[in-house]
Amino acid sequence: xxxxxxxxxxxxxxxxxxxxxxxxxxxxxxxxxxxxxxxxxxxxxxxxxxxxxxxxxxxxxxxxxxxxxxxxxxxxxxxxxxxxxxxxxxxxxxxxxxxxxxxxxxxxxxxxxxxxxxxxxxxxxxxxxxxxxxxxxxxxxxxxxxxxxxxxxxxxxxxxxxxxxxxxxxxxxxxxxxxxxxxxxxxxxxxxxxxxxxxxxxxxxxxxxxxxxxxxxxxxxxxxxxxxxxxxxxxxxxxxxxxxxxxxxxxxxxxxxxxxxxxxxxxxxxxxxxxxxxxxxxxx
Amino acid sequence: xxxxxxxxxxxxxxxxxxxxxxxxxxxxxxxxxxxxxxxxxxxxxxxxxxxxxxxxxxxxxxxxxxxxxxxxxxxxxxxxxxxxxxxxxxxxxxxxxxxxxxxxxxxxxxxxxxxxxxxxxxxxxxxxxxxxxxxxxxxxxxxxxxxxxxxxxxxxxxxxxxxxxxxxxxxxxxxxxxxxxxxxxxxxxxxxxxxxxxxxxxxxxxxxxxxxxxxxxxxxxxxxxxxxxxxxxxxxxxxxxxxxxxxxxxxxxxxxxxxxxxxxxxxxxxxxxxxxxxxxxxxxxxxxxxxxxxxxxxxxxxxxxxxxxxxxxxxxxxxxxxxxxxxxxxxxxx
Amino acid sequence: xxxxxxxxxxxxxxxxxxxxxxxxxxxxxxxxxxxxxxxxxxxxxxxxxxxxxxxxxxxxxxxxxxxxxxxxxxxxxxxxxxxxxxxxxxxxxxxxxxxxxxxxxxxxxxxxxxxxxxxxxxxxxxxxxxxxxxxxxxxxxxxxxxxxxxxxxxxxxxxxxxxxxxxxxxxxxxxxxxxxxxxxxxxxxxxxxxxxxxxxxxxxxxxxxxxxxxxxxxxxxxxxxxxxxxxxxxxxxxxxxxxxxxx
Numbered sequence: 001x002x003x004x005x006x007x008x009x010x011x012x013x014x015x016x017x018x019x020x021x022x023x024x025x026x027x028x029x030x031x032x033x034x035x036x037x038x039x040x041x042x043x044x045x046x047x048x049x050x051x052x053x054x055x056x057x058x059x060x061x062x063x064x065x066x067x068x069x070x071x072x073x074x075x076x077x078x079x080x081x082x083x084x085x086x087x088x089x090x091x092x093x094x095x096x097x098x099x100x101x102x103x104x105x106x107x108x109x110x111x112x113x114x115x116x117x118x119x120x121x122x123x124x125x126x127x128x129x130x131x132x133x134x135x136x137x138x139x140x141x142x143x144x145x146x147x148x149x150x151x152x153x154x155x156x157x158x159x160x161x162x163x164x165x166x167x168x169x170x171x172x173x174x175x176x177x178x179x180x181x182x183x184x185x186x187x188x189x190x191x192x193x194x195x196x197x198x199x200x201x202x203x204x205x206x207x208x209x210x211x212x213x214x215x216x217x218x219x220x221x222x223x224x225x226x227x228x229x230x231x232x233x234x235x236x237x238x239x240x241x242x243x244x245x246x247x248x249x250x251x252x253x254x255x256x257x258x259x260x261x262x263x264x265x266x267x268x269x270x271x272x273x274x275x276x277x278x279x280x281x282x283x284x
Numbered sequence: 285x286x287x288x289x290x291x292x293x294x295x296x297x298x299x300x301x302x303x304x305x306x307x308x309x310x311x312x313x314x315x316x317x318x319x320x321x322x323x324x325x326x327x328x329x330x331x332x333x334x335x336x337x338x339x340x341x342x343x344x345x346x347x348x349x350x351x352x353x354x355x356x357x358x359x360x361x362x363x364x365x366x367x368x369x370x371x372x373x374x375x376x377x378x379x380x381x382x383x384x385x386x387x388x389x390x391x392x393x394x395x396x397x398x399x400x401x402x403x404x405x406x407x408x409x410x411x412x413x414x415x416x417x418x419x420x421x422x423x424x425x426x427x428x429x430x431x432x433x434x435x436x437x438x439x440x441x442x443x444x445x446x447x448x449x450x451x452x453x454x455x456x457x458x459x460x461x462x463x464x465x466x467x468x469x470x471x472x473x474x475x476x477x478x479x480x481x482x483x484x485x486x487x488x489x490x491x492x493x494x495x496x497x498x499x500x501x502x503x504x505x506x507x508x509x510x511x512x513x514x515x516x517x518x519x520x521x522x523x524x525x526x527x528x529x530x531x532x533x534x535x536x537x538x539x540x541x542x543x544x545x546x547x548x549x550x551x552x553x554x555x556x557x558x559x560x561x562x563x564x565x566x567x568x569x570x571x572x573x574x575x576x577x578x579x580x581x582x583x584x585x586x587x588x589x590x591x592x593x594x595x596x597x598x599x600x601x602x603x604x605x606x607x608x609x610x611x612x613x614x615x616x617x618x
Numbered sequence: 619x620x621x622x623x624x625x626x627x628x629x630x631x632x633x634x635x636x637x638x639x640x641x642x643x644x645x646x647x648x649x650x651x652x653x654x655x656x657x658x659x660x661x662x663x664x665x666x667x668x669x670x671x672x673x674x675x676x677x678x679x680x681x682x683x684x685x686x687x688x689x690x691x692x693x694x695x696x697x698x699x700x701x702x703x704x705x706x707x708x709x710x711x712x713x714x715x716x717x718x719x720x721x722x723x724x725x726x727x728x729x730x731x732x733x734x735x736x737x738x739x740x741x742x743x744x745x746x747x748x749x750x751x752x753x754x755x756x757x758x759x760x761x762x763x764x765x766x767x768x769x770x771x772x773x774x775x776x777x778x779x780x781x782x783x784x785x786x787x788x789x790x791x792x793x794x795x796x797x798x799x800x801x802x803x804x805x806x807x808x809x810x811x812x813x814x815x816x817x818x819x820x821x822x823x824x825x826x827x828x829x830x831x832x833x834x835x836x837x838x839x840x841x842x843x844x845x846x847x848x849x850x851x852x853x854x855x856x857x858x859x860x861x862x863x864x865x
Contacts, residue, residue, distance in 0.1 A: 105585030470725035
């Protein structure tokens with residue numbers, strides 16, 4: 001006996017963990033460089049599309065395809081940093097926002113030209129699902145939650161325990177002071193984008209078996225991840241994760257009202273929250 | 285030392301007067317491809333109105349709106365629905381549509397303008413998408429198929445030439461107003477806000493009311509452009525494709541091309557980008573390519589990045605600086 | 619004229635300003651000194667309304683200062699520690715910002731009063747620039763003029779508000795001897811107009827030459843408050859800040 005509300009909740013949490021991953025990508029870049037990266041969603045899209053293409057068109061096995069997907073996403077991140085962000089170091093935040101939008105459009109158009117406009121699919125890790133308290137949890141969903149959790153844990157360990165991670169935190173606190181201490185801020189910026197793009201790409205690879213990925217899905221995914229980061233308070237990684245889960249659940253419950261308008265309703269809620277409590281739901 | 289007199293405000297009319305002459309004369313010279321070029325000119329004029337508002341918002345108060353195509357569409361569809369489905373007289377429909385847009389901008393601005401720029405960017409991006417989705421999916425707006433047979437406004441007469449004159453008459457009025465605003469203490473206060481908001485506040489500039497006013501005005505101008513689009517440019521058909529996110533970004537690119545600190549630059553940006561779009565279209569037809577739209581997006585996105593990397597305050601000021609440097613005059617602006 | 623009553627400002631656990639109280643009479647020239655991190659600029663920001671108080675209140679001529687707008691309206695002008703001019707605008711435009719009272723409709727329609735007001739403001743702006751000695755640079759871009767003159771321009775800009783109290787945040791920082799002497803003369807001229815002056819400074823010679831009253835801040839609290847001679851002799855002040863040379 002299927003429990004609809006419960007199933008929606010579970011689906012929402014699964015989808016939400018992808019948004020959480022995307023919001024982590026936003027927060028990593030924002031905390032280290034102060035840039036809001038509107039191209040984040042395209043990294044997600046590239047991960048999924050490149051993996052799908054490698055799997056279908058190049059007939060590679062899944063592990064190799066995933067590697068290619070992650071590599072493509074990471075390269076895109078590095079390119080965005082080198083070509084668009086670094087040359088504009090001291091520009092105002094407004095200019096940086098516009099630049100990342102330009103990057104987003106370029107990546108999207110490039111993906112359409114290189115890989116075409118058709119959606120790409122990937123096989124799920126294992127068919128079937130686990131019944132649990134009147135809801136069904138597919139094995140793919142379990143994989144998603146597992147991978148996202150691992151990413152979150154590794155990320156916090158990275159920032160807390162490695163020299164590189166601490167260097168990135170130093171950049172976030174105060175760029176000039178960090179530079180004086182010998183931290184290579186330019187390299188850090190590139191690494192930040194690479195890391196964030198990798199996170200996004202992983203998210204894309206995880207979600208493609210469920211939803212399929214085509215060149216224009218990046219915008220919405222990035223937008224929802226960004227909204228998740230803002231909901232949790234921009235710059236607050238934990239908040240971003242919670243915000244992501246919230247966005248996922250919100251979207252699933254919106255399908256209850258109308259599947260046609262589900263994206264619109266989710267975005268409308270985001271706008272309302274921005275109007276009423278823009279600092280995020282988790283800040284004082 | 286005797287202070288110089290403030291610039292004669294007559295000089296403000298010089299630009300619009302030149303434009304008036306150009307607008308009066310050029311369409312008459314467009315023989316052969318008469319209708320086609322005129323229709324392009326009409327669209328360009330409509331975009332120029334939107335870009336003027338966006339230049340004031342982005343260039344003078346430093347706020348980013350990523351959803352201006354949404355306000356453009358809001359004006360068009362609100363007026364269209366009020367005039368057709370609700371059978372209101374056209375002038376009333378227009379008035380209500382503009383007022384409604386103004387009220388929406390006020391509500392949004394009051395909450396969002398106190399915050400850092402990326403909140404406004406996200407909110408306007410979401411709003412733009414919401415408006416586009418709603419337009420594409422609701423029956424009252426005709427959904428993806430659009431609305432047909434809207435009442436036509438032909439104040440200066442029928443035919444493409446009269447329509448071009450009508451639209452550009454509005455453009456000239458809007459530019460006239462914008463130039464008056466920017467070349468005044470108000471414009472000085474706006475530039476002070478863009479320069480250093482806190483210092484401006486300390487000098488008695490009422491930052492928030494100014495930002496809010498410009499935000500509302502930019503939205504209402506976009507709505508006005510939408511109304512011109514619906515009732516003058518294409519009254520036989522109004523469809524949602526004109527109001528997508530890509531259009532919002534195009535308007536930004538026009539502002540960036542023209543240089544963010546100048547409304548004349550915005551006009552130039554509108555002309556350049558509309559021309560570029562047409563060029564790419566023609567190229568696509570020549571090459572029998574179906575991918576032209578994607579190449580266009582690629583080019584536009586790359587253009588945005590390249591221009592800003594090359595010159596932080598837009599293309600025109602950057603070109604001007606380069607030309608001056610080449611002429612050996614250095615960068616000091618008197 | 620200026621009354622600071624039990625003003626405190628806490629940033630989380632950091633008590634930047636702690637229970638500071640003093641009154642400055644009209645027309646006085648007072649200096650606020652203290653080691654770096656003592657809270658001088660924070661106190662300035664509190665008086666100018668740029669930061670909200672955690673507790674206590676600041677009054678100008680009996681009226682409370684709640685925010686930057688009320689500070690401006692009550693007649694407080696200020697300069698900044700790091701010169702914050704409108705760099706892209708011309709020198710005279712920087713001064714005009716303080717003189718203008720822009721109105722959307724007047725500006726849009728260029729109603730007749732506008733030109734008259736502009737002319738009057740322009741005259742006053744040039745008068746101020748002459749006072750400061752910058753009238754030759756009036757049309758230059760503010761970001762391009764030499765640093766010493768940028769500092770002077772900031773003062774001219776603050777004077778444009780016709781303030782009753784002017785707050786000068788380290789006006790001599792980065793100036794050479796000649797420029798500092800010119801600054802000293804300028805501050806005296808401002809004082810002679812009856813404007814109350816409160817300045818933060820590290821240049822002890824300037825402070826001792828100019829100030830009638832010196833308030834010493836240390837760790838957010840007032841350490842000493844009195845005429846320069848008394849402050850100079852105070853052992854606590856010497857220990858905390860002045861150093862053996864001055865004592």
